[in-house]
Amino acid sequence: MTRPCPGPRAATSKPSWTPPPGSTDCHMHIFGPYHRYPLSPGRGYTPPEASIGMYLDMLSTIGLSRTVVVQPSIYGTDNAVTLDAVEAMGLDRARAVVVVDESFGLAALKAMAPRGACGVRFNAVSGNGTPLEQLEALGEKLATLGWHLQLYAHSAEMVALESVLARLPCPLVVDHMGGVQSTEGGVENPGFKALLRLLERGAWAKLCGYRSSTGAPYADVAGMARAMIAAAPERCVWGTDWPHPSLLRDEDVPDDGVLLDCLGEWAPAEAQRQAILVDNPARLYGFGPPAR
Template sequence: MTRPCPGPRPVTSKPGWRAPPGATDCHMHIFGPYDRYPLSPGRGYTPPEASLAMYREMLSTIGLERTVVVQPSVYGTENEVSLAAVEALGRDRARAVVVVDESFDLAALRAMGERGACGVRFNAVSGNGTPLEQLKALAERLATLGWHLQLYAHSAELVALEALLARLPCPLVIDHMGGLQASAGGTADPGFKAMIRLLEGGAWAKLCGYRSSAGAPYADVDAMARAMIAAAPERCVWGTDWPHPSLASPEAVPDDGVLLDALGRWAPGEAQRQAILVDNPARFYGFS
């Protein structure tokens, strides 16, 4: 039996600052409706439904306009829920990052690309995903399409994979701040140093840091986030990770307004915020 987890907070606070026009949430998930999009039997947790209507309300509250829908582990390689979400949100304001394995040929990938997919996620943390052994072969396939590879891994895996990741033929996005934990050394962690080297070498980072933190207001990850921005200011993006799946208790579920306020600390200047929330995502995900 898979473990249950709480859903998103019913009320989101307004951030203390206003995001610029065209700001993008570069990491979120949709769950359900389950009668239409049943969960994978191989999943590691069972989330409550989290609908597009709920997400839109949250996004409006924090003042963002565009979205990158990321395929969650609970759906395995069945990507219909994520692709349908992009279609509902509109191709002018949404893209998808899907999960596939080596059985997906170029024709299958191109068909998903026509529906808004532009990258593939490897999730080495939550399970029920593509084996890391397939990473190199799939990266070569993605390079043919001009897609990117998004990696969610523990910091120790980042160290072990660094040499391979540095040689990938397609763009690399490092998810959830490299799986780093502030309590495990923060900027002194070997995984952090590997991540900075990868960023300096051309990788992208998602500044989605609450999973690296002991809790709100997430000040213990400030130094890591600022260092990532300094290493690659033109290759950092930000995401909520709404509805914040697989957490142990409702008390641990973040308030997305507080998360945006954390970004405001990491990027206090208007030009930095414009780059992270608007310009970098528009360039990378192809928003006009």
């Protein structure tokens, strides 16, 4: 039996600053409705439903307009919920990162591209997805398509996989600050140093920091975030990770307005915010110029 987890917060605070037009939430998930999208029996947790409408209410509150829907581990390699969410929100404002395995040929991957898919995720933390042993083989397929490979791993795995990740023929996007915890040494952690080396060699990274923190207001991850931005200001993006799945307690679920305020502290200059929220996501995910 899988363990339950909390759902998203009922209310979101407004951030203290206004994001630029075309700002993108580069990491979120949709759960349900479960009668239409049944959960995978191999999942590690069971969340409450988290609908597109609930998400868009949150997104409007924090002032963002674009979205990257990331396939969650609770659905395995059945990407219907993720691709349907992109269709519902529209390709002018949404893209998808899917989960596949070696059974998916190029034709199957190409068929998802018109529906907004532009990357594949490996989740070595939650499981129920693609085995890490398939990284290199899948990387070759993604290079053919012009897609990226997104990795969520523990910090020790970042060290073990560094040489493999460095030679991938497709773009690499690293989730959740490389899985490094502030309690594990933060910027001095070997996994974080491996992440910085990968960034310096051309990798991308998501500034989703609350999972690396001991809790709100998340000041303990500021040093890591600033180091990542300094290493690759043109290849850092940001995401909420809404609805913040697999946490243990209701009080652990972040307020997305507070999370955006953290980004404002990590990147205080307007040019930095424009790059992280608008320009970098547009290049990585293929968005057009924002409406003004």
